[in-house]
Amino acid sequence: MLLKRANQNSRELALRKYFAGLPTKQTDTIPLLMIAAGALLLLVGIMVFFSLRESGSGGCSVLMILPGLVIGLVGYSQRSSINSRYEHALKEVLPQPTDQQVDEWYEESLRKLIAHSRQFLRLTESEGQFSSPLLISAPTLASTHGIPSDDLKWRRGSDGRLRFAVQNIVAVYLTERHLAAYTCDFNFIRDVALNETTREYHYQDIVSVATYEWSESFAEPTEQKLTTTQHFRLSVASGECIEVRVDTKLLRKMTQQEDVPAMGAEQAVATIRAMLRDKKA
Numbered sequence: 001m002l003l004k005r006a007n008q009n010s011r012e013l014a015l016r017k018y019f020a021g022l023p024t025k026q027t028d029t030i031p032l033l034m035i036a037a038g039a040l041l042l043l044v045g046i047m048v049f050f051s052l053r054e055s056g057s058g059g060c061s062v063l064m065i066l067p068g069l070v071i072g073l074v075g076y077s078q079r080s081s082i083n084s085r086y087e088h089a090l091k092e093v094l095p096q097p098t099d100q101q102v103d104e105w106y107e108e109s110l111r112k113l114i115a116h117s118r119q120f121l122r123l124t125e126s127e128g129q130f131s132s133p134l135l136i137s138a139p140t141l142a143s144t145h146g147i148p149s150d151d152l153k154w155r156r157g158s159d160g161r162l163r164f165a166v167q168n169i170v171a172v173y174l175t176e177r178h179l180a181a182y183t184c185d186f187n188f189i190r191d192v193a194l195n196e197t198t199r200e201y202h203y204q205d206i207v208s209v210a211t212y213e214w215s216e217s218f219a220e221p222t223e224q225k226l227t228t229t230q231h232f233r234l235s236v237a238s239g240e241c242i243e244v245r246v247d248t249k250l251l252r253k254m255t256q257q258e259d260v261p262a263m264g265a266e267q268a269v270a271t272i273r274a275m276l277r278d279k280k281a
Contacts, residue, residue, distance in 0.1 A: 028078075042068035
């Protein structure tokens with residue numbers, strides 16, 4: 001678990017602590033049982049010692065007193081070790097930012113990313129309203145080029161929402177003359193966009209824009225389905241495409257959570273389709 005690295009700022013450290021979550025304390029049931037057993041043997045041994053002392057047989061009680069001491073001390077040592085490890089792990093990840101603070105940082109990063117995407121695409125104000133592009137974000141925990149495995153994190157906040165440290169992001173700009181798209185793998189922890197691409201298409205060249213999914217039935221005989229993969233795809237006549245997907249099956253497996261977030265591409269598709277109908281009319 002990487003929490004500190006060279007040249008990181010306070011926000012990155014706070015996010016690493018947040019996504020590290022709170023440590024789980026190892027159960028101390030066995031050490032407590034050993035302490036209880038040791039105390040019981042010790043008590044019985046002492047009682048036997050005093051009851052047999054007058055007869056000269058008190059030495060037999062040593063067979064219970066010594067094992068009781070050893071078992072009790074071993075149990076106490078193990079419990080102290082468990083508590084010490086837990087307190088050390090807890091100290092490493094505290095204090096943590098709140099869910100609200102993390103969301104504010106994400107919105108701030110997203111605003112900077114949008115401004116960066118406009119510059120990367122070399123868009124000008126005369127080409128449309130670029131302050132609010134169509135955004136599609138796909139959370140991922142899969143191995144991603146340029147992103148360390150220590151940064152592929154997730155966390156269920158106290159508000160019940162799942163948050164992911166790495167997102168595949170597509171920003172689509174609809175100008176008067178063309179569709180421009182910026183894509184990247186965004187590392188929220190380090191606040192950096194990697195694997196960036198830009199594409200520009202004339203509306204007449206776009207042949208389809210769609211979302212589609214693969215799903216399967218629940219194990220129980222219900223009418224519900226379990227989505228395994230969600231896709232957004234925009235294709236042009238040359239065969240090129242812009243595509244992003246959410247592997248919900250992998251996310252469920254890795255997080256052990258059922259309600260993983262969708263990428264929310266439906267509204268973007270509806271808006272693009274409306275623009276295509278207008279431009280191709």
